[in-house]
Amino acid sequence: MKLIHISDTHIGRGDNALRFERVVEDLLKNPPDAPGNCVVVHTGDLIDSATEANRRAARVLLDRLAARYRVLLSPGNHDYGNAVSVSNEDALAFQQAFGDYIFQGKPASFPVLSEVGAGYVFIGLDSNAEELKFLDRLFAEGRLGGNQLWALNHMLDSPAVAGRQAFIYMHHHPFSFGYSVMPDVGDGKSLYHLFAQLTRPFRRLKDAYSFCQVARDRVQGVLFGHMHYGLDCSGDARKYGIQLALDGSSTTCTDNDGEDRMRYRVIDLSDLSQTTRMLKL
Ligand SMILES: [Fe+2]
Ligand SMILES: [Fe+2]
Secondary structure, three states, X not given: OXXXXXXOOOEOOOOHHHHHHHHHHHHHHOOOOOHHHEEEEEOOOOEOOOOHHHHHHHHHHHHHHXXXXXXXXXXXXXXXXXXXXXXXXXXXXXXXXXXXXXXXXXXXXXXXXXXEOOOEEEEEXXXXXXXXXXXXXXXXXXXXXXXXXXXXXXXXXXXXXXXXXXXXXXXXXXXXXXXXXXXXXXOOOHHHHHHHHHHHHHOOOOOHHHHHHHHOOOOOEEEEOOOOOOOEOHXXXXXXXXXXXXXXXXXXXXXXXXXXXXXXXXXXXXXXXXXXXXXXX
């Protein structure tokens, strides 16, 4: 079974719709395995801002992908609003527009459990869930909340998961980014670097500690997006008995406008080996 991880396509910003279309075409033309042996996971920020036009454009592209592949989707902060805030109205609109991909034909609540192939389960979380309350919605760094973690805890003990390898997918990153390199100076992006440096520590999922306590030794892999760095956090995750933890980066290379380094990862679930497919526009 092959897992195709895409994330942070931010449709509606720049030429990202075109870029995602190119990725979709590539996946249709060059499947990494028989499509029936693949699952596509999109870890959110499908669209750049919560507008009807963006939802429509994204829907067309996801539908093309879903004609060949099974597609799972978890919502990001941009899907429920934008970079700095989320709203209940936009969350509902997104969940209604993409409910089939998010909830997989099940009742509209998280966590979402899906059997994938023989021996694997995928569990989708909404890492915006508690961001939709009061002041938490500012900065949109993600919080699962006690209710969702309680449900996840019980789900991991349930017969549906027993004996299977479990993979969790969500938008915000639960692992600390060991990103201690100082930003470049003199590249003309000083304000961007300053903002990134100052906000990095609190852009991690707020209840990451509790999540890791629930997931440890019970989950094979965790997939997420949001940071666009594309880091492999498996070293951190292994401290919790989780073998694989990947930031999906931005598949459309949205932070590098004008550059042609679109990419997606393909992970072989049998041995967790991974390859990255790079694409030009
Ligand atoms: Fe993003
Ligand atoms: Fe995000």
